[in-house]
Amino acid sequence: MAERWTMHPQRPVGIIGYGSYVPMYRLPNTEISRIWGSGDEGGPIKEKAVAGLDEDTITISIEAARNALSRAGIDPEDIRAVWVGSESHPYAVKPSSTVVAEAIGTSPFHLAADLEFACKAGTEALQAAIGLVGAGMAEYAMAIGADTAQGRPGDALEYTAACGGTAFIVGPAEEALAILRGSLSFVSDTPDFWRRAYQHYPSHGGRFTGEPAYFHHIQSAADALMGEMGLEAKDFTYAIFHQPNVKFPQRVGKRLGFTKEQLEPGLISNIIGNTYAGAAITGFSATLDIAKPGDRILMVSFGSGAGSDASVWEVTEALEERRHKAPLVADYIARRVEIDYGLYVRYRSKILVK
Amino acid sequence: MEGKVAHDWRLRGQRYRLEGEECPHCKAKIFPPRDICPECKRPAKEPYRLSGRGEVYTFSTLNSAPEGFENYTPYTVALVKLEEGPMITAQLTDVAPEDVRIGMPVEMVTRKLRAQGDEGTIIYGYKFRPTGLGHAH
Known part of the structure; x- marks a missing residue:
């Protein structure tokens, strides 16, 4: 079949570094159904990752970005774009991406923006990074997708809305771990x-x-x-x-x-x-x-x-x-502290304290 | 509020990336940056990024927090001895206060320190957590 919709960059590109981060707290679905459901019937999943009090989309993105950098082994000053896709950016106005970029030590000479498209903002950032590197405008670009997803207490989404994220560094195909x-x-x-x-x-x-x-x-x-x-x-x-x-x-x-x-x-x-x-x-x-x-x-x-x-x-x-130059997703999954619904409402700021 | 924004902005290098200084004369690593070497008292302005690896020198758990930190109690503040030499004060995170030990290896992470109310800026900076998922470099 002739290609009409498929996109290819002008030069071959790939992922040269990737990294994830998942917060350590876990809320089992049985805890949500204990409060909102009819007893111990469970929910659509076993448990979900919950961010701690000092974590948000920016801090999750920074951890994932540092892991991606460790695997890529490049100088952060060579990154020409930092794009963060999320639907839970901490600020309504003020980019998350500039904080992430400063934290990983980029040079100020790079593009930075936040993207929003519900759950596909991370892959949108990745497509943009592919375009920038693929056009030859940059050697490296970083794309991140991260969220601290909100779910209304008692709503079906509360069982699954979780926290975590992943970062990619896109670069030339000859340096890539996945083309x-x-x-x-x-x-x-x-x-x-x-x-x-x-x-x-x-x-x-x-x-x-x-x-x-x-x-x-x-x-x-x-x-x-x-x-x-x-x-x-x-x-x-x-x-x-x-x-x-x-x-x-x-x-x-x-x-x-x-x-x-x-x-x-x-x-x-x-x-x-x-x-x-x-x-x-x-x-x-x-x-x-x-x-x-x-x-x-x-x-x-x-x-x-x-x-x-x-x-x-x-x-x-x-x-x-490069795989073992940063923690695996399985390492983060294994780092697990179970919390109850009471701690969950505190960690996710669902109670009014003033 | 505006004065505070400028103050926090000036500190972003050290808060986000543990950017200190290296003394060009005696090679001592300096944190926080102060432009004069505390070891040999000579000018030292060369930026130096610390690895973020260290160990707990001593610690204390706070149950009654100063303004801006009430939401985080109980939390543990430690003196962390960095592998390059400097000793810094920082909160520990991702660890229960009862699990903290003197000599515990820790690594730097960037976390939310506090927010200036509901309308002000959110301040991010270094904290330390038990070593194990290390990407400190």
């Missing part, structure tokens, strides 16, 4: 989830978030990219889909022809929750943590409102030597 083979984006005006200005919690369209939103956008993006590149599910070692729960990515994977085994390393929502702008990319990061040279990986994000970014990556030899 980009193609990408595309598919968006439409589909109001499945939103938060109006000055509102603390988001609203959503209930079941409307399923077929017309999540499934339509992910399947359309994945079908177009795989079709145009002449690839089928069996041609991939692994696939990662946006993971608002466990069921949705499993179902969309099955519809696209992927097996459970292909999804398994990158499907971590059951144990950390939905980290929103960090979700698909932290699944990708967990997959890179175990991938081998030659592996082909598909990642498809989804952001409400709505859209999907799909990309195909091929792992190189460089991954194995």
